[in-house]
Amino acid sequence: MGSAGIGLDFVGDIGLLYLDKHGEVVIGGASIGIGGNTGANIDGGFYVQSLPTASSTDAFAGWMVNVGASAGEGVGGGIEVNILQDPGTNRPIAGATVNGGLSARANVPIPPLEFYGNVTYTWLSPLHFNLYDKLGLPRPEETK
Numbered sequence: 095m096g097s098a099g100i101g102l103d104f105v106g107d108i109g110l111l112y113l114d115k116h117g118e119v120v121i122g123g124a125s126i127g128i129g130g131n132t133g134a135n136i137d138g139g140f141y142v143q144s145l146p147t148a149s150s151t152d153a154f155a156g157w158m159v160n161v162g163a164s165a166g167e168g169v170g171g172g173i174e175v176n177i178l179q180d181p182g183t184n185r186p187i188a189g190a191t192v193n194g195g196l197s198a199r200a201n202v203p204i205p206p207l208e209f210y211g212n213v214t215y216t217w218l219s220p221l222h223f224n225l226y227d228k229l230g231l232p233r234p235e236e237t238k
Contacts, residue, residue, distance in 0.1 A: 102128065102129075102130060102131075103127075103128065103129040103130055103131040103210050103211070103212045104127075104128055105125060105126060105127035105128065105129070105212050105214050106124075106125070106126055107124065107125040107126075107141075107214075107216075108122075108123070108124050109122065109123035109124065109125065109154070109216070109218075110122065112151045112154045112218060113151065113225075114148060114149075114150050114151045114153075115146075115148075115234070116150065116224070116233060116234065116235065117224045117225040117226040117227070117233060117234070118150060118151045118222060118223075118224055118225075119151075119222060119223055119224070119225050120151045120154070120218045120219060120221065120222045121219060121221040121222065122218070122219035122221060123154065123155070123216055123217055123218040123219055124216070124217055125158075125214045125215065125216040125217075126214065126215060127160075127212045127213050127214030127215060128212060128213065129160070129210060129211045129212025129213060130210065130211060130212070131208055131209065131210035131211075132207075132208050132209045132210070137164075137170070137195055137196060137197035138195050138196060138197075139171075139193055139194050139195015139196060139197075140193065140194060140195060141191050141192065141193035141194075142191065142192055142193075143176065143189060143190070143191040144189050144190055144191070145176070145178075145187060145189035146189065147180075147187045147188075148180055148182075148187060148189070149180050149181075149182030149183050150182050151218065151222070152181050152182060152218075153178065153180045153181060153182065153187065154216055154218060155181075155216050155217060155218045156178065156179075156181065156215065156216065157178065157179075157213065157214070157215055158176050158177070158178040158213070158214050158215075158216065159176070159177045159178070159211070159212075159213055160174050160175070160176050160177075160191070160210075160211065160212050160213075160214060161174060161175050161177075161210070161211045162174025162175065162191070162209070162210055162211075163207065163208065163209050163210070164193070164197075164207075164208050164210070165206060165207045165208070166197065166206060167197065167206040168196065168197065169194075169195075169196060169197075170194070170195070170196075170197050170206070171192070171193055171194035171195070172192070172193050172194075172208075173190065173191065173192050173193075174190070174191045174193075174210075175188060175189075175190060176188065176189040176190065176191055
């Protein structure tokens, strides 16, 4: 028999690269947050987050609401929906995150599935450049 629980979700992430459709690249960032989940676990891994309608990499910074599910004991993965306000357009946008990594669960539901929601705040580093400029290529908006 499995067990289930409801717990607090503490989030701490370090971002390596943030990219946008204009070729802007930000190197490094960090997020913290809190929310709730359906189990007790600790995990670490890698994730890829996409904000396809974001006006710039600035959209990754600030407040974000995340709702998702993850599965797996030991090795696992998950998917989540991200909702935030784009600072460039002042409009709400949505994105998605997929993740994978290792986890240890103290409270394992059968199947090992967790649902969660949280609110995070992200800071971006000041280290940034434009990929098109570095490669000597015209920016996409300049070729139209």
